[in-house]
Amino acid sequence: MTGYLLRRVLQAAAVLLAITAAAFGLFYAAPSDPALIACGPKCDTAQVEAVRAGMGLDQPIASQFFDYLGGLVTGRTIADVDGSPIRCAAPCLGYSYTLHQPVLDAIADRLPVTISLAGGALTVILLLGVGAGLVAALRRGTAADRLLSGFNLLGASVQIYFLGYVLQYFLVYSTGLLPLPQFVPLADHPGRWAAGLLLPWLVLGFVNAAVFARLTRSQMLETMHDGYVRTARAKGLGTLRTHLKYTARGAAAPLVQLLGLEIGALFGGAFITETVFGLGGVGKLAVDAVTGNDLPTVVGTVLLAAFFVVVFVTVADLVVAWLDPRVRLT
Amino acid sequence: MNQATAAGPRPRGAAASPALRVRELTVSFDTPRGPVPAVAGVSFDLAPGEVLGLVGESGSGKSTIGLAALGLHDPARTRVGGSIRLHPAKGSGGAQDPAGIEVVGAPEAVLKRVRGARVAMVFQDALDALSPFHTVGAQLAEAYRIHHRDAGRREARERAAAMLERVGIPAGRAGDHPHQLSGGMRQRVVIAMALINEPDVLIADEPTTALDARVQRQVLDLMRELQAETGTAMLLITQDVGVVAAVCHRMLVMRSGRAVEEGATDRLLAAAGHPYTRALVGAAPTLRTAPGSRLPTVEEPDPAPRRPAAEQERPEPAVLAELDGVRVDFPGRRTSPLRRGRPVPAVRGVTLQIARGETLGLVGESGSGKSTIARVLAGLRRPTAGAVRFEGRDISRAAVDPRLRRELSREVQLVFQDPYASLNPRRTVAEIITTPLRIHTGLDAAARRNRAAELLEQVGLSASHLPCYPHEFSGGQRQRIGIARALAVRPRLIIADEPVSALDVSVQAQVLNLLMDLRAELDLSMLFISHDLAVVRHFCDRVAVLRSGELVETGSRDAVFNAPRAPYTRELLDAVL
Numbered sequence: 001m002t003g004y005l006l007r008r009v010l011q012a013a014a015v016l017l018a019i020t021a022a023a024f025g026l027f028y029a030a031p032s033d034p035a036l037i038a039c040g041p042k043c044d045t046a047q048v049e050a051v052r053a054g055m056g057l058d059q060p061i062a063s064q065f066f067d068y069l070g071g072l073v074t075g076r077t078i079a080d081v082d083g084s085p086i087r088c089a090a091p092c093l094g095y096s097y098t099l100h101q102p103v104l105d106a107i108a109d110r111l112p113v114t115i116s117l118a119g120g121a122l123t124v125i126l127l128l129g130v131g132a133g134l135v136a137a138l139r140r141g142t143a144a145d146r147l148l149s150g151f152n153l154l155g156a157s158v159q160i161y162f163l164g165y166v167l168q169y170f171l172v173y174s175t176g177l178l179p180l181p182q183f184v185p186l187a188d189h190p191g192r193w194a195a196g197l198l199l200p201w202l203v204l205g206f207v208n209a210a211v212f213a214r215l216t217r218s219q220m221l222e223t224m225h226d227g228y229v230r231t232a233r234a235k236g237l238g239t240l241r242t243h244l245k246y247t248a249r250g251a252a253a254p255l256v257q258l259l260g261l262e263i264g265a266l267f268g269g270a271f272i273t274e275t276v277f278g279l280g281g282v283g284k285l286a287v288d289a290v291t292g293n294d295l296p297t298v299v300g301t302v303l304l305a306a307f308f309v310v311v312f313v314t315v316a317d318l319v320v321a322w323l324d325p326r327v328r329l330t
Numbered sequence: 331m332n333q334a335t336a337a338g339p340r341p342r343g344a345a346a347s348p349a350l351r352v353r354e355l356t357v358s359f360d361t362p363r364g365p366v367p368a369v370a371g372v373s374f375d376l377a378p379g380e381v382l383g384l385v386g387e388s389g390s391g392k393s394t395i396g397l398a399a400l401g402l403h404d405p406a407r408t409r410v411g412g413s414i415r416l417h418p419a420k421g422s423g424g425a426q427d428p429a430g431i432e433v434v435g436a437p438e439a440v441l442k443r444v445r446g447a448r449v450a451m452v453f454q455d456a457l458d459a460l461s462p463f464h465t466v467g468a469q470l471a472e473a474y475r476i477h478h479r480d481a482g483r484r485e486a487r488e489r490a491a492a493m494l495e496r497v498g499i500p501a502g503r504a505g506d507h508p509h510q511l512s513g514g515m516r517q518r519v520v521i522a523m524a525l526i527n528e529p530d531v532l533i534a535d536e537p538t539t540a541l542d543a544r545v546q547r548q549v550l551d552l553m554r555e556l557q558a559e560t561g562t563a564m565l566l567i568t569q570d571v572g573v574v575a576a577v578c579h580r581m582l583v584m585r586s587g588r589a590v591e592e593g594a595t596d597r598l599l600a601a602a603g604h605p606y607t608r609a610l611v612g613a614a615p616t617l618r619t620a621p622g623s624r625l626p627t628v629e630e631p632d633p634a635p636r637r638p639a640a641e642q643e644r645p646e647p648a649v650l651a652e653l654d655g656v657r658v659d660f661p662g663r664r665t666s667p668l669r670r671g672r673p674v675p676a677v678r679g680v681t682l683q684i685a686r687g688e689t690l691g692l693v694g695e696s697g698s699g700k701s702t703i704a705r706v707l708a709g710l711r712r713p714t715a716g717a718v719r720f721e722g723r724d725i726s727r728a729a730v731d732p733r734l735r736r737e738l739s740r741e742v743q744l745v746f747q748d749p750y751a752s753l754n755p756r757r758t759v760a761e762i763i764t765t766p767l768r769i770h771t772g773l774d775a776a777a778r779r780n781r782a783a784e785l786l787e788q789v790g791l792s793a794s795h796l797p798c799y800p801h802e803f804s805g806g807q808r809q810r811i812g813i814a815r816a817l818a819v820r821p822r823l824i825i826a827d828e829p830v831s832a833l834d835v836s837v838q839a840q841v842l843n844l845l846m847d848l849r850a851e852l853d854l855s856m857l858f859i860s861h862d863l864a865v866v867r868h869f870c871d872r873v874a875v876l877r878s879g880e881l882v883e884t885g886s887r888d889a890v891f892n893a894p895r896a897p898y899t900r901e902l903l904d905a906v907l
Contacts, residue, residue, distance in 0.1 A: 141406070225459070225460045231461070235445065246461055325463070
């Protein structure tokens with residue numbers, strides 16, 4: 001198991017390095033001059049050149065990349081537009097001249113929103129998706145199965161911005177059952193934190209639950225006929241306990257892997273949901289950076305999203321290896 | 331071999347109530363096209379301590395009876411009628427009700443107490459039957475704790491360890507997962523798990539079919555020993571008459587969901603009343619069947635004796651194909667991302683010849699390298715070292731030289747083990763058979779179709795089968811299609827890799843009869859690969875015995891079977907039931 005773990009962590013590190021290089025390439029793929037944008041429309045040529053030098057854009061690409069990598073590991077000092085030095089602590093994702101703050105700080109300001117949103121949505125996905133899939137599999141062919149399948153198809157086919165506005169209209173404006181979605185830090189007021197995010201959780205969770213429900217159902221149905229499940233029943237184990245202990249374990253691997261991807265994706269920001277409910281999370285920051293040509297922030301958010309995906313996919317693989325000892329061999 | 335005495339003394343006390351009493355049992359499965367009967371009115375008794383063999387071919391309903399005795403059928407899709415009544419042995423602590431426990435229609439709560447405690451099951455494929463996620467010790471301990479609620483974890487663990495030792499597995503292996511054990515050990519674990527609660531009735535469904543002969547022998551001996559020791563009644567489900575002869579006191583022959591004949595094993599084996607039983611008993615060749623004789627089948631239970639296999643006068647059999655010091659290594663598993671895995675040898679320096687017109691039998695246990703040799707000879711795998719010659723021409727590069735491989739495939743064709751996997755389900759029979767003709771001959775479409783029709787007739791099918799798809803045929807028919815495809819280009823050498831192992835015994839007899847006819851008619855040379863020594867003895871002129879990639883013995887059939895030189899060959903022969 002240790003060897004397997006080590007190999008997977010090394011692989012993840014290699015993937016992250018490759019993504020960093022690719023994201024860094026964005027600076028040069030962009031159609032506009034980063035220095036010009038950073039400096040702003042009122043700059044003259046000399047000022048732009050000063051900014052260019054301050055940003056290190058006059059250096060060879062390789063040395064810029066190594067500076068960037070070095071910043072990620074140890075932090076570095078970056079010159080602001082006016083030439084004043086700014087300390088960017090490790091892991092330094094660069095400095096946003098648009099936001100006038102290190103990219104990491106900008107992300108850190110918004111990360112609580114994103115993580116709160118993702119955490120709640122994941123809970124909904126697990127309860128609604130995996131739960132519905134389990135029930136549908138155990139009650140296959142019944143009305144409950146068909147109802148849940150239909151419900152999930154609805155979730156898979158409806159768009160967040162449609163469902164979000166519809167629910168907001170009914171639950172907030174018409175009936176007043178829920179407050180208008182807003183973000184209140186968990187530490188400040190847990191009750192208002194949950195109330196303010198409940199609607200986004202439901203919408204984001206419901207829309208993503210469908211895939212999990214379908215996969216859970218089909219995996220459970222497939223595993224149910226495996227020999228070891230029959231053996232467990234032949235031992236005298238009850239139906240429900242058999243399915244929870246044996247069938248679910250056999251069915252879990254693809255679900256865990258999908259869940260790893262989903263967690264990574266949600267932690268990278270849920271732009272549409274954030275926009276619909278006016279929440280300022282990482283997703284919104286990323287899209288604003290793209291539209292505003294704020295390249296350091298774009299690269300930073302891309303890296304962060306990639307980081308979460310790679311980390312959670314790796315964690316998921318390790319969980320799968322823990323669940324199924326045969327995986328550790330390969 | 332008829333070893334009826336091997337079953338040991340009949341249990342006394344047949345007058346006492348049977349451990350298991352089955353009356354007018356019917357089982358049918360609901361399908362979209364209506365109910366399909368699997369068992370239609372079967373009745374029998376199983377006395378305490380008795381071993382009853384439930385014998386029949388696939389689809390005869392024998393496994394269904396086993397599942398019904400545990401109430402393991404899906405109640406939503408299965409109708410079970412009649413009666414299955416358990417009479418717990420005295421002192422076994424079960425229900426005190428003298429009428430016993432009725433399994434058919436019993437509520438789940440009752441069935442849960444029966445399963446694994448009063449009636450336990452040993453399934454065919456231990457790798458499939460054991461959970462890959464839990465250690466074998468944990469699986470055994472669980473079986474114990476389910477029925478001993480007040481037993482602690484420690485007691486269950488100790489009991490599991492003791493049971494492992496009892497079936498011949500060191501208790502230290504309790505922490506292993508099933509994939510870390512050999513096939514024989516896995517089956518021992520399954521047996522230990524079934525017997526851990528000392529059940530009154532043990533149902534064993536093809537418990538040794540997936541095992542090599544020597545391991546099969548050991549496992550059967552173990553089962554019989556444990557069964558005699560505990561006095562458990564055993565229902566042994568199998569289609570292998572040899573297994574029945576070795577283990578069972580009585581046998582019940584089933585066909586299409588009905589009992590055909592029932593009686594003492596020795597009597598039925600020696601003089602069965604029903605022609606079906608006679609066919610089933612005679613269909614599998616034994617080490618005493620006259621080699622090359624026509625085997626009885628269900629359609630033809632008493633075949634006319636084949637004209638004595640004329641000892642063909644072959645003054646100097648010319649070598650057709652030849653392996654010379656062939657070695658094949660498989661790439662090993664990497665132990666670290668930086669190092670290459672150590673190569674695993676599959677074939678270690680094998681030299682053998684196949685003469686023109688000869689059938690060479692290649693015998694060995696799983697993993698001995700039989701199929702690898704077949705692939706090398708067919709030009710599908712390049713040997714790591716050594717030469718492969720066909721008609722004196724070096725063909726060892728065929729696997730990497732498409733032109734050579736194509737030329738070779740005109741002369742050498744394969745028949746595979748699994749007739750379900752080896753035919754493309756999306757192609758018609760006509761397409762399957764004419765493809766090699768299209769590649770290798772200049773025949774036009776009409777001529778190819780005529781040839782395909784002729785081939786189908788030759789293998790006992792008819793031209794009307796040409797537009798059908800493989801799924802419309804039975805296993806035996808599919809294997810005939812595979813043979814027709816192999817014969818299409820009139821090859822000189824047929825490599826048949828376990829061609830009858832996946833078939834029912836009577837179908838196996840049909841296909842062997844067909845292959846013997848075709849071989850004589852077309853003067854074919856064959857490499858016949860099998861793990862079944864009796865079949866090889868029946869079918870082959872010469873025999874090569876393979877062990878862990880090395881030849882341990884080669885010789886004429888009579889020499890190898892009558893006077894084996896290698897101790898390993900003797901071991902293999904001793905294991906034949």
